[in-house]
Amino acid sequence: MAELEELTDDYKKASCDLLLKTKYFNICQITCCRALQVAFPRNVYYPQTAAYSESVKSYWSQQEQNLRPNCILSPQNTEDVSKAIKILSRYNTAGNSTTAACQFAIRGAGHSPWAGSANIDNGVTIDMRAIKAVKVNSSGKMVSIGAGARWSDVYRVLDTVGLGAAGGRIADVGVGGLITGGGMSYFAPKYGFVCDQVENFQVVLASGEVINANAVDNPDLWSALKGGSNNFGVVTRFDLRTFPQGKIWGGTIYNTIDTVPAQVEAFTNFNNATNYDTNAAIINTYGYSSRIGAWSVANLLVYTEHMTNPPVLRPFTDIKPQIASTMRLSNLSDITSEQVKNAPYGLRQLFITRTYGNDPQFLQSVFEIANETLTARFAKAPGLIYALAFQPLPSSITVHGARTASTPGSKNNTNINTAANALGLSPSSGPQVLALQTIQWARSADDTAINSAAREIWKRADALAEQMGMRRPWLYLNYAAQDQDPIASYGADSVERLKAASRKFDPQGLFQRNVPGGFKLFPGGGGIGEM
Numbered sequence: 001m002a003e004l005e006e007l008t009d010d011y012k013k014a015s016c017d018l019l020l021k022t023k024y025f026n027i028c029q030i031t032c033c034r035a036l037q038v039a040f041p042r043n044v045y046y047p048q049t050a051a052y053s054e055s056v057k058s059y060w061s062q063q064e065q066n067l068r069p070n071c072i073l074s075p076q077n078t079e080d081v082s083k084a085i086k087i088l089s090r091y092n093t094a095g096n097s098t099t100a101a102c103q104f105a106i107r108g109a110g111h112s113p114w115a116g117s118a119n120i121d122n123g124v125t126i127d128m129r130a131i132k133a134v135k136v137n138s139s140g141k142m143v144s145i146g147a148g149a150r151w152s153d154v155y156r157v158l159d160t161v162g163l164g165a166a167g168g169r170i171a172d173v174g175v176g177g178l179i180t181g182g183g184m185s186y187f188a189p190k191y192g193f194v195c196d197q198v199e200n201f202q203v204v205l206a207s208g209e210v211i212n213a214n215a216v217d218n219p220d221l222w223s224a225l226k227g228g229s230n231n232f233g234v235v236t237r238f239d240l241r242t243f244p245q246g247k248i249w250g251g252t253i254y255n256t257i258d259t260v261p262a263q264v265e266a267f268t269n270f271n272n273a274t275n276y277d278t279n280a281a282i283i284n285t286y287g288y289s290s291r292i293g294a295w296s297v298a299n300l301l302v303y304t305e306h307m308t309n310p311p312v313l314r315p316f317t318d319i320k321p322q323i324a325s326t327m328r329l330s331n332l333s334d335i336t337s338e339q340v341k342n343a344p345y346g347l348r349q350l351f352i353t354r355t356y357g358n359d360p361q362f363l364q365s366v367f368e369i370a371n372e373t374l375t376a377r378f379a380k381a382p383g384l385i386y387a388l389a390f391q392p393l394p395s396s397i398t399v400h401g402a403r404t405a406s407t408p409g410s411k412n413n414t415n416i417n418t419a420a421n422a423l424g425l426s427p428s429s430g431p432q433v434l435a436l437q438t439i440q441w442a443r444s445a446d447d448t449a450i451n452s453a454a455r456e457i458w459k460r461a462d463a464l465a466e467q468m469g470m471r472r473p474w475l476y477l478n479y480a481a482q483d484q485d486p487i488a489s490y491g492a493d494s495v496e497r498l499k500a501a502s503r504k505f506d507p508q509g510l511f512q513r514n515v516p517g518g519f520k521l522f523p524g525g526g527g528i529g530e531m
Contacts, residue, residue, distance in 0.1 A: 032104075035090075043073060044072070045072045058110055069121065078131070081126070088104055092510050104125065109175075111173050131237075151175060154167055165241065166188065167332075201238060202238075221504075224501035228487070251338065279312075300339070326338060352436075391433070403494070502522070
C-alpha cells in the first residue's frame with residue numbers, strides 16, 4: 001500500500017495516537033480493519049465487494065447510503081461483538097484527547113435518517129443484522145430478540161403463538177435503535193414506552209466484557225439504556241415482556257384537507273380524555289406530495305382488542321369526506337407492514353421534532369404555518385413528500401417510566417421508581433403532543449432549502465407556542481434531527497444519571513470518542529477526562 005510505504009520505520013512503529021496528528025490519520029482506520037480481518041477472516045467486508053455494497057445500500061436514507069466506511073464487520077453472535085470491541089478499544093486514545101483513533105459505527109436495521117447516525121466515513125461499521133434471532137421463553141411471558149432484528153422478525157414469531165409485545169409501528173424499523181431511544185408503539189398507552197417493557201439487556205462493554213442489565217444486575221445501566229441510546233456499550237440482546245394478543249383493528253383513513261378543524265378537535269379531545277382508553281392509538285398526519293401538488297390527512301388508527309370501529313375512535317372514523325380507508329381486523333405483522341410502503345428506501349430523509357401542549361387552535365395554526373412555509377419555500381422539490389404528524393402523549397404513557405411515583409403516606413407523597421427510564425417525562429405534565437416533521441425528497445441540491453424551511457416551521461411554531469403557553473421542552477430522541485439535543489431535554493437529573501452510568505461502565509469514553517454517531521453525553525469528548 002503506497003501510503004504505508006511512504007512512512008518511515010519510526011512512524012510504522014508509532015501508535016495511532018501519534019498518527020492522528022499527521023496526514024496519515026486514515027491509516028489508523030485501515031489498521032483497525034486489518035486487525036479485525038485477522039480475527040474475522042470471513043466477516044470483514046471491503047469496498048467493491050458484494051457484501052459491502054449490500055450493507056451500504058440497505059440503509060433507509062440516501063444520506064446514510066452515501067457514507068463509505070473503510071470496512072464493514074458482520075458479527076454473528078455476542079462473542080463476535082465482544083472480540084471486535086476488544087480489538088477496537090485498543091486504539092482508543094488515552095488521557096484527555098477529544099479525538100479517537102479507531103472510530104466506528106454500530107447499526108441495526110439502519111433506519112435512522114441523518115448521515116453518520118449509524119454509518120461512518122473512513123472508519124469501521126459494525127453491522128449487527130446477522131444477530132437477529134427471536135425466541136419466546138418457555139413460560140411465554142418473554143421474548144429474547146437479537147439486536148439486529150427488525151420488528152417484522154419479532155411479530156412474525158409472536159403472531160404464530162398468539163402473543164404480542166410493545167414494539168415498532170413500521171415493520172422495517174430495527175429493534176435496537178427504537179428501544180434504546182425510548183420507543184413508541186401501539187401499546188404505549190397500556191404499557192408505556194417500548195423501553196419500559198425490557199426486562200433485561202445483554203450488553204458488551206468497552207472492555208469486551210458481556211454483562212446483563214436488569215432490575216437486579218446493574219440496574220443503573222438498565223435504566224440508562226432506556227432512552228440513553230448508544231452511549232454505554234453494544235446491546236446484543238433485548239429480553240422483552242410479552243402478553244396474550246389476538247387480532248387488532250387498524251389501518252389508515254385518508255381525508256381531504258378541508259377537514260383540518262374537525263381533525264384537531266377530535267385529536268385534542270382524544271388526548272385529553274379523563275378515562276383514556278389504553279387500547280387506542282393514533283397518529284394524525286397532514287401530508288403533501290409535490291407529484292400531486294396537494295395536501296391530505298391520514299389518520300393511522302389502531303385498537304389493540306378484537307373490536308371493529310370502537311367508540312373511542314369514532315370521532316375520527318366519522319369525519320367526512322374520506323378519500324380511502326384500509327381499516328381491518330388483522331395481526332401485528334400485517335398492520336405494521338402496511339406502513340413500509342409509505343417509507344421507501346433510497347431517498348433523502350429528514351426527521352425533526354418538537355413537543356407541545358394539547359390545544360386544537362394551536363395545532364391548526366401549526367399546520368397553517370407548515371402550509372405557508374412549504375408553499376413559499378420548497379413545494380415543487382422533485383420527489384417531495386412532506387408530513388406533519390401529531391401523536392398523543394398522555395399521562396397513561398409517561399407514568400410507566402417516570403422517575404417518581406405517587407405513594408400515599410410516603411414522604412412528599414412520592415417514591416423512587418427503580419424501573420424508571422431515562423426520558424425524564426412526568427405524568428404530572430398532563431397530556432402533551434409529540435410533533436414530527438418527516439420530509440423525503442430526491443435531490444441533494446434541495447437539501448439546504450428543505451432543511452432550512454423545516455427549521456423555520458418549528459421556529460414560527462415555537463414563537464406561537466410561547467405566546468399560547470404551549471411550549472414543552474422534551475424531544476423524542478428517535479425523531480430528533482442531528483442538530484437537536486434530545487438528551488439534554490430529559491432534564492438535569494436524568495442527564496447526570498446517564499453521565500454517571502457512562503463514567504462507570506465506559507470509564508475511558510470509548511463510546512463517546514470512538515463512536516461519533518448518535519447523541520452524545522459528552523459532545524466532542526469534553527468532560528470524559530474528569531471521570
